[in-house]
Amino acid sequence: MSRTPLRLDPSIRKYLLPLLKNDGFAGSGRTFRRIDHDAIHLVNVQGFSYGGRLAINLAVHPLDLPDMAGGPPSPKTIAEHQCEFRERLTEDDSGRVWEHDATSAGMDSAMRDAAAVYATHGRRFFDQFRGASSVLKTFDFDSFMVREPDLSRYCFGSWVRVAYVLARLRLVEGRIEEAKKFAHAALADATPQFAGFEELQRITNLAWQVD
Known part of the structure; x- marks a missing residue:
């Protein structure tokens, strides 16, 4: 009998979610959002259909503009692809993808490393879009x-x-x-x-x- 594949969610809750909560993000599953001044900030953990890989997508959308689909931006439901500004979490100019072996230990290791990159580079991305000094304002x-x-x-x-x-x-x-x-x-x-x-x-x- 085939075994149900393990999911990333426990690793997200263990390693990434504490950082996001500390930064004011809320949500469940794999997408988390916060309102900062007059912009929505979003973090999304992306799995891949063929397994063994994950990426973390970052996004920002101004509350004063329609989303990419042309509708009013929803602070609670807006998706990454509906945001104007998007970045795949990375330490350099090319978006990073973390590989894992689909085991709990493998996913924990990948997510632990991804969370460490978020703590530096992810926060740095969002810092550009924060408060009255947001690049969108200045x-x-x-x-x-x-x-x-x-x-x-x-x-x-x-x-x-x-x-x-x-x-x-x-x-x-x-x-x-x-x-x-x-x-x-x-x-x-x-x-x-x-x-x-x-x-x-x-x-x-x-x-x-x-x-």
Whole structure:
């Protein structure tokens, strides 16, 4: 008789969850969320259908913007793929995958190491998006033009997407001149097929009317 495969959840509860709870995350299973200032932060443990591997996905989404599906972002149910900014937990520029042998000891070892990486690099990722000093609040147009910091790595590698998000945020915040600059920058490289093309045009037109 075949044996039911062991699950990652006990290892998550043992090694990763205590760190997440300490950082203000809540949830169960494999997805955990917190609200920080006006953004949702998310941590998701990803297993693989063929087993023996795990990864940890990190994500941030501004509460003031629709999620990637176009609906209002839900602090309790938003999924990683619905967030604007995403990163796979890693110590360098390539997302890391932890391998294990599908035993309790093997999964414990992988999750223990992943939790240690979260404690340094995962927290560092989220620190960029925390409080009034969040990069979503402070990232100015001059910094955008010199690509510092490199937010595009969290937005599908697309600087058009970064400019689009920042234009929408600045508009919500009433920072019309900045919204106009980011919208113009996005439109300089966006094609009409870009999902936010018409919205960028509206932002630009609205900004000119308000000047």
